[in-house]
Amino acid sequence: MWARINFAWRLCGTAWSFVLFGLGGIAVTVVAVPILRCLPEDELSRARRTQRLFHRLFQLYINMMRFLGVLSYEIKNAEKLKNARLVLANHPSLLDVVFLISLLPNANCIVKGHLTRNIFVRGPVKAAGYIVNETAEDAIADAERAFSNKQCLIIFPEGTRTTPSEALKLKRGAANVAIRTGSDITPVLIYCDPTTLTKNERWYQIPPKRMHYRILVRNQIPIEQYSTTMNPSKGARKLTRDLTEYFEQELRAHG
Secondary structure (H helix, E strand, O other): OOHHHHHHHHHHHHHHHHHHHHHHHHHHHHHHHHHHOOOOOHOOOOOHHHHHHHHHHHHHHHHHHHHHOEEEEEEOOOOHHHHOEEEEEEEOOOOOOHHHHOOOOOOEEEHHHHHHHHHHHHHHHHOOOEEEEEHHHHHHHHHHHHHHHOEEEEEOOOOOOOOOOOOOOOHHHHEEEEEEEEOOOOEEEHHHHHHHOOOOOOOOOOOOEEEEEEEEEOEOOOOHHHHHOHHHHHHHHHHHHHHHHHHHHHHHHOO
C-alpha cells in the first residue's frame, strides 16, 4: 500500500515539475527576456545577468524537486568548479544540464541549432549568449569568446543522452574545442540511480524508487600534451580516445 502511495506521489511530483519547467520557460521568454533587453546594458552584461538568473532558477528548481521527494542528490568536490573553463560531463539524464548550470553562475552551453527555431527557447538562449552548434568553426570561435569573457563552457562530449548499458561514444567536437582553445578540462561524473529520464524514456516512466543523483567533480586534465606535441586533428583524435577511456574507467570505479 505504502509503495503505491509513494509511487503516485512521485508521479504527481514529476508531472508538476515538468509543468513548472514549461511555465517557467514561457515566463522567462515573455517577461524576463523583454525586461533584460530594456536594461541599459551591452550584450555581454545582459548575457552575464541572464546566466546568473538561470543559475538561481535551476538551483530553486532542483531543490523543489528534492523537497517534493522526486529526487535526492549529493555533490562532491564542487569547489573544483570555481576556476573551471571547460567542463565535460557524461549525460545519463535529462536533468544533467540543470544540475550543472545550478552549480555554475557563469555557465555557457553549446546548444543544438534546432532549439533556436523553438519560439519558447530562442529568446532565453540568445539572451544568455549560449553557443549554437551550427558549424565547428563557429563553435570554436564562440568558445574562445566565452573563455575571454570569463565564462565556463559546459559540453556533453557524447552529444546526446546515454542509452543505458551501451558503451560511451564520444564525439570529437569537445576535444577540438579543448585543443584549439588551449583549455584544460574539468571532468564531471554524473550518476543517476535508478536510471531515468534517459534518451528513450518519457517523463511519466518514473522508476520504482526515488532517483538519486551523484555528481563528482574530478581533477583537471591538462591539455598541453595534446596541443603542443601533435597537430590539432591528431591531438583531437587521441584526446577523444583518452577521454572515452577515462570516463569509462571513472564511471566504473565510482559507480
